[in-house]
Each structure stands twice: as C-alpha cells, then as structure tokens.
Amino acid sequence: MLGPAFATLAGPVQALHAAPLPCRYVGRARIVRGRHWLVPLLAALARLPQDGDALPTEVAFSRYRQGEQWARRFGRWPMVSRLWAHDGHLREQLGAVRFEFALQARHGGIDWSVRRVWAFGLLPLPTRWFGGVRCREAWQGERYTFLVDVTLPWAGALIRYEGWLEPQ
DSSP: OOGGGGGGSOHHHHHHHHSOSSEEEEEEEEEEEOOSTTHHHHHHHHTOOOOEEEEEEEEEEEEETTEEEEEEEETTEEEEEEEEEETTEEEEEETTEEEEEEEEEETTEEEEEEEEEEETTTEEEOGGGGTEEEEEEEEETTEEEEEEEEEETTTEEEEEEEEEEEEO
C-alpha cells in the first residue's frame, strides 16, 4: 500500500508488515476508555477492549480472503478486525464499523488518516465525526509501537490504546 515509501520505514515497522503470514506478535498495552455515557455502547459496536494498564497483548496476523485478519487480545479482551486494500486505501472492519484509511509513511512510521466510515458496512457516517482519530505505527529501539487515540465531537474521548509488540 505504501509503495516505495515502505523502504523509509524503521526496521521494526517494516518487519511487522513484511513478516510471512501467519505470524504472532506479543507485548504490552495501556487502554483508557472515555467516560461519556455513550462510550460503552460505541465500544461494544466496534468491539473495543476495556481499560487496563500494562496489559499482556497479543496480535495474531493471518490471511483472510483478499486481505488480512488481525486477532488482537488485550489481557482477556479480544479485538478482531479484517483489513484489505481498496482503491489505493486500506479498509478495516472492526465489529459493526468499517473504516477507510489513507496511509502515509512519516518519520519511519505509518500514520493512518480516516477517509470514510460506515456503520454495519453500508450506512455512511459523517467523516467530520472522525477528525479526532489519530493512529500511528512507530518504533522504539527494536520494538514496534502503536498508538490509537479516538475522540468524537459529540462524545469526547472514546478510547486511547498504546503499547509495543515484538515477534513471538
């Protein structure tokens, strides 16, 4: 998806995305959910994990149809998504929510920018609702790191999860 820009990624980020499938990465994550009364419902629709600090984290990457499946586990909470390329962008199905992202290689990592969102795969949601979504893949030393921070204009903070992974 990144084309020649893939070569500009830091080693740990390249390694995760170039690993032969299936593969498994393990590490730790911190998860903080927002406190708005809608957060539990929204988190359930997207199958987002509960709060936790220094949670044992595992991601099993595998092929799925024309794309990949990322089976994440944060502590005891699973979070599975399916990802595939579509017209030069990345689509991700996470629970009842489908995202379309533009990916950009920057400073050795990857920034994910929300382009479009659908509920239940067919009901388009206003893109302006997702301007507060920040996703970044990066590295620290030899570890792959991730940060996902989601704020919605009408509910405030939804979730923030960040951590690191190493190949198993």
